Amino acid sequence: MDASFFSCKQILIIDDCAPVRTSIKAMAQQIGFQSIHLARDAAEAIGKCQQIPFDFILSDFNLGEGKDGYQLFETLKAQQLLAPLSCFIMISAENQRQTVHGMIELQPDDYLLKPFTYQQLELRISRAIKSRIALRKIYISLFEQDYHTAITECDNAVAAKPEFANAALRIKGELLLKLKHYADAELFYQQLLQRQKNLAWARLGHAVACFYQQRWDDTELQLADLTQFDETKVEALDWLSRLYVKYRRFEIAHDTLYEAALLSPKNITRLKTLANLASIVGDKPASARINAKIVATARHSVNDIAENYLNQARSLVDAAYCGNVLERAVTINNAAKIVDHLAKRFDASKLKAEITILRSRFLAAKGELADAKQLIGEIPLSYQQNITIDSCMDAAKAYFELGDLYASQVYIDKLQHILDRDDFLTETQRIMLEMEQKRHEALKAKLKIINAEATDAYQQNDFNTAFDRFAETFDYMPTNPTIAINLMQTMLKGARVNEQSQRYVRAAVKLLARSELDEELTVRFKRYLGQLKEMHPEVIPRRRPKEREVL
Template structure:
């Protein structure tokens, strides 16, 4: 794996390991016993065993282990990849901990996954005591030599980590390549792109064939929008195992910058095949599938995400929500029968979701999804009634995916105003600078385009309404305002226009009564500015005086408002 310089490994003295804590994780008892015997031979005395990931995590909460040896396949539950991912995410690995992955398989998917997570080493079964000692010795020497860097990284003191990298290059020349690699990654993390480019150019003068330095240089160029320089470098770096997956990631992101979404999707799909356990990459691929119009493929990918994340730190309710949401999107691609089957499948996912997670915290998301189910089946009245239970901007900390789904739900119901509320919110929460967020921005652009097309249509209708009102053709004006209200049933201004037009002389019919009642109901529960509230009260009083039958008798709860 990375951070492994080419030098002759000399075994550490057995006394060094005597006071060190080591954890051995394997679901096979005889294998645990065998590796324990090897550890004792190396010099370890404080040896801990775990049969699965959950037991290992519990022990890591109690003991800051110096060494962890984990098998990749751990039976039911988390595998070694997900265990290491969890320990890193929860910061349960001490700064100088050496984590070595063990596996009986050498599949490319496992290897590429390990390259991404970057454990200290990867050891294939069967192995001898000498091989294990060599790997442990090599790993610990690297950790000790660069200990000040790792301590700073653990504390997230990145500037000091860069300083310690510079010191290590001078003081520990045999570990210079590892220190330089960390420094380059930190310069990119801190967005010092011009400095990073110059740094990588300097490194490449010394390490001309270094794939990691070439990749870092390409990324620095990418962020400075020198994309022509970047494309050739990235394409070449896809030939090397060490950089293949990451180069495919960046190449796909580059194609997105060129708006070449089809090839971006195909490129990222190749990366997913090589390292399928990276959930963020799979989510990005699902978004790209949606962007190119392949909604069924997006639904299939979201289904795979649910399965792949089942035991990982990424096992969230949002995965299930996204699976159901993508099925709704895909349902519109089929005929009536296919749509019904797809919606029923989505409904089953939501039912399962409410049982697995705390449903009380997902009420709004599930309600919005169920309204989309009804809308897809053509039951618009029921869908509108259901979604009316959710106040606009129902959460201050709404997720990007939930916000996007709410925008879609209201648009599908013809409520452009409410949909725009969520689109405006999306503009403010799409802040991260990563590939997933970039695809989400493109999806937002596509939603905005649908909005603009509908807005242009509504602009024509509103103009006709205003012109009819000016010439005192109040019946035509009311009909046009009503048509606009169908598209924007949560817009207070249109609701006021309906009431005003009725007061001015529009005819009272069962249809106009229904619209005015809906307008009054909306305004009574909305937060209005002083001017709008004043107009609302004035028109409400006039309607009651002129047309007492239009406003139904109030229930006790409504009296205070009306």
């Protein structure tokens, strides 16, 4: 393209090194650009993009402090600051596989390695704008999210502009999948592959179409082969991992997605899915480490949200239960520091319910169950009307850890209705929900048996056995007032008094003293408490100020 074409175009050059900006500006002038704008970092670039609709943006990958080039491109796309015909070219001195795969996934118009000449730059710029102009009707329809029109324009471009046919065909196939026309997509890719057998992206599209039609055996073979090509490697690994999840082969699904994450480590959705898979296979500490990586990776990006920090703290609570008492305390303290930091970075008033539930989980993990129950009681169950999937899952776990199966089930039921997306992340969330539901059912079945044994023993005046069974139930439901009352009553009836039984009754008294009880339980508690003071004063816990009125 001649210099007159570029003379009326707006170009933005972004690099944190002033001599490099000057050098690229000189190249742009040689190409024919006259309206040349410079930015030293992403923040300045975004400000300029908000004022000027640039035709070309050249951005270095490493931009010093703040957003890098990858995150800048994400932000410009998310804020719709790139016009349909704008060309974004990434520049970098790095050719590491992680950077290259990340660029393939993000799909800028081109990727240019330093050092380069102005002729090389002109070639890349010309190639990018020629494609944009040739397929402009497609890009405009995509920008307006008019996907059916975009498909029609793809067909028109294939017929009228054979030089750009493959680009138009690729977009059409992706749109057929996006619109869930899976049978049409399969036929489309089959016909395309009959003419061009070695199109890796078309083979990937065909595999995805087969996946959605549940022809998984064929899909696995295709995807495994496509992991050999740089162009399709990361996406093929993603889909292969999702396929293994369909087979319930969670370990290999985790390992496969982990490989994809190593190749392209900036994709936050993939990292979230990987964290879920680590949790599913039982590696809670690994899930916590991945959530920490999400926080670090999302910093400065459009994905830097409070939910990342909440999830990091939540995963640390899950991991805390895998360690001993000392390790648990250290892990919980680390989680608490994350929440404290979160409240400084984001509007804590909008996160009150999520933070309160997390702090309740901190207390429960440290064994301070009465305090945990009192704290979580500040959050009404109506809170679940507007809630994210991760927050809903956390609330279900929090109530389960406190033994409140009814409240936990409320959030599980809510999850059933909000897990409505058809993507890999949501699929892992459904599996985690399924695991939570199984925990519920197993506990309910176990408690039913234990309670029956406790009741039978009590009726037969075998108070030692009855106390042991009620204590076992209390281990699972440590905030249940009815079980706490049963423990007090059984000791008064004649169950053995030793160090272990005293510990259970102290916990029961402490719980009841700090719980809101109905009239019947209040009467029984006061009566049993008075009797215990006379018969076994040693089991009465030391009073706290807030408990004196009751005790």
